[in-house]
Amino acid sequence: MLMIIVALSGCASTPTVRLAQAPRNDAGFKPPAAPVDTTAILKISTEMQHFLNKEVRLQARQSDKKRGLFDALQRDSKVTLDYDSSITKTAAETFASRSGNCLSLVLMTAAMAHYLDLPIHYQQVFLDESWSRVGNLYVSSGHVNIILGTKNSNYSAQLDDFNTLLIDFLPGPQAYKQRSVSLSEAQVIAMFLNNRAAELLAQNQIDDAYWHAVAALQTEPNFQPAHNTLGVIYRRHGDLALAETVFRQILATEPNNVIALSNLVEALQFMGKPTEAALQLAALRQIQAYPPFHFFNLGQHAMAQARYAEARSLFEQEAKRDPYNEETHFWLAQANLHLGDLSEASRQLSLARDHSTTPGAQDMYSKKLKALTALSQQR
Structure with a gap:
C-alpha cells in the first residue's frame, strides 16, 4: 500500500x-x-x-x-x-x-x-x-x-x-x-x-x-x-x-x-x-x-501481461470513479490502441490532454494525438 x-x-x-x-x-x-x-x-x-x-x-x-x-x-x-x-x-x-x-x-x-x-x-x-x-x-x-x-x-x-x-x-x-x-x-x-x-x-x-x-x-x-x-x-x-x-x-x-x-x-x-x-x-x-487507483493498478498489471480487453475494462471502471484523471485516460488510449480501436484511442488521448494540469503534459498528449491521427489517416 x-x-x-x-x-x-x-x-x-x-x-x-x-x-x-x-x-x-x-x-x-x-x-x-x-x-x-x-x-x-x-x-x-x-x-x-x-x-x-x-x-x-x-x-x-x-x-x-x-x-x-x-x-x-x-x-x-x-x-x-x-x-x-x-x-x-x-x-x-x-x-x-x-x-x-x-x-x-x-x-x-x-x-x-x-x-x-x-x-x-x-x-x-x-x-x-x-x-x-x-x-x-x-x-x-x-x-x-x-x-x-x-x-x-x-x-x-x-x-x-x-x-x-x-x-x-x-x-x-x-x-x-x-x-x-x-x-x-x-x-x-x-x-x-x-x-x-x-x-x-x-x-x-x-x-x-x-x-x-x-x-x-x-x-x-x-x-x-x-x-x-x-x-x-x-x-x-x-x-x-x-x-x-x-x-x-x-x-x-x-x-x-x-x-x-x-x-x-x-x-x-x-x-x-x-x-x-x-x-x-x-x-x-x-x-x-x-482504495484510490485500485482498478488503475489492476489495469496496468493486465496491460503488462497483454490482456488488453481486461485492462480496458479495468481502466473504464477507474474512469467512472474519477473521470478527470489524465493518467487513466492515457492508459485507456493505450489499451484501445492495442485492441485496434484507433477512434476510441484518439478520444481518450484528447481527454487526457484536456484533463492534464501542466503545460508539459498537455504538450506530450498533443504530440501523441497528432501521431495517432497521422496513423489513422494511413489506414
Missing part, C-alpha cells in the same frame, strides 16, 4: 474539534535549505503594482476597483493566466510566470486585492473527489476560490450579488454550483505551506518538507491536512512511532478519515504490527471498499 497525502489546496476543512498538538522532532531534521518565509506568500511585487496602477486603477475611474480587478483577471485578457499544478507558487511567482494552480492564482488575486484595499473572502469548494500520483505518493486534490467584496448574510455563491464578485480559475461552471465554506487567511497560508511540504516530500527533500509542515501548523494549528503531511514525513523519515501518534490523533477527532486511516495501516505494517494493521484495514474497507 502506498502512502496517501493531502497535498493540494482545499482538500479537507479544519475540524471543529481541536486536534491534539502534533509531536515535534526538530532535532531529528537538518535546518531548511532556506528559511521558511511566510511573509513572502502574499507579498506583492513591483511588477504587480505597475499592472494594478495601469490596468485597474485607471478602470476604477469609470467603475470601481473591485470590478476593475475582476475584469482585468477574468474578462478583458489584461493578463493571460495558465493553469499549472506542477508547483504551488507565491503570489509574486504566480504573476511573474503567469501560471499556477488554483491556490497560487487565489493568492495572487488576494495580494492584488490587499494592495487595492479591497475586502476579500476565501472559499473551499467541495468538488468530486480527485486523486493523482506523484512518485510513490497518492495525492488528494481540492479547490479554493476567492470573493471580492463584502458578503451579505444570505450570500449564495453566485457570480455577483451586487456586493461581491467571485473569481474562480477552475475552467467551466463546476465550482459555481458546488457547496463551499469560508476559509480564514491563516488557513489559506497553511494550505500553501502544506502544499509545498508535500511537493518537497515528493522530491525526497524530507528535511525541507518537515519545516514547511511545521510552519503550516504554526500558522494554523488545527489544519488537519498539515497534521497528516507531518505524519507521512515522519513515516518517510523512519520515525514510525511519531507517525503512528499523529495519525491516531487525527482519527481521535475524525474516526472515518480514510486518509489518516490508510496511512495508519501502512505505518503499522512497517512497524511489524500485522494484527493491529489488519484490524485497522478492516475498518478502512468498511468506509472505502476500494
Whole structure:
C-alpha cells in the first residue's frame, strides 16, 4: 500500500474539534535549505503594482476597483493566466510566470486585492473527489476560490450579488454550483505551506518538507491536512512511532478519515504490527471498499501481461470513479490502441490532454494525438 497525502489546496476543512498538538522532532531534521518565509506568500511585487496602477486603477475611474480587478483577471485578457499544478507558487511567482494552480492564482488575486484595499473572502469548494500520483505518493486534490467584496448574510455563491464578485480559475461552471465554506487567511497560508511540504516530500527533500509542515501548523494549528503531511514525513523519515501518534490523533477527532486511516495501516505494517494493521484495514474497507487507483493498478498489471480487453475494462471502471484523471485516460488510449480501436484511442488521448494540469503534459498528449491521427489517416 502506498502512502496517501493531502497535498493540494482545499482538500479537507479544519475540524471543529481541536486536534491534539502534533509531536515535534526538530532535532531529528537538518535546518531548511532556506528559511521558511511566510511573509513572502502574499507579498506583492513591483511588477504587480505597475499592472494594478495601469490596468485597474485607471478602470476604477469609470467603475470601481473591485470590478476593475475582476475584469482585468477574468474578462478583458489584461493578463493571460495558465493553469499549472506542477508547483504551488507565491503570489509574486504566480504573476511573474503567469501560471499556477488554483491556490497560487487565489493568492495572487488576494495580494492584488490587499494592495487595492479591497475586502476579500476565501472559499473551499467541495468538488468530486480527485486523486493523482506523484512518485510513490497518492495525492488528494481540492479547490479554493476567492470573493471580492463584502458578503451579505444570505450570500449564495453566485457570480455577483451586487456586493461581491467571485473569481474562480477552475475552467467551466463546476465550482459555481458546488457547496463551499469560508476559509480564514491563516488557513489559506497553511494550505500553501502544506502544499509545498508535500511537493518537497515528493522530491525526497524530507528535511525541507518537515519545516514547511511545521510552519503550516504554526500558522494554523488545527489544519488537519498539515497534521497528516507531518505524519507521512515522519513515516518517510523512519520515525514510525511519531507517525503512528499523529495519525491516531487525527482519527481521535475524525474516526472515518480514510486518509489518516490508510496511512495508519501502512505505518503499522512497517512497524511489524500485522494484527493491529489488519484490524485497522478492516475498518478502512468498511468506509472505502476500494482504495484510490485500485482498478488503475489492476489495469496496468493486465496491460503488462497483454490482456488488453481486461485492462480496458479495468481502466473504464477507474474512469467512472474519477473521470478527470489524465493518467487513466492515457492508459485507456493505450489499451484501445492495442485492441485496434484507433477512434476510441484518439478520444481518450484528447481527454487526457484536456484533463492534464501542466503545460508539459498537455504538450506530450498533443504530440501523441497528432501521431495517432497521422496513423489513422494511413489506414
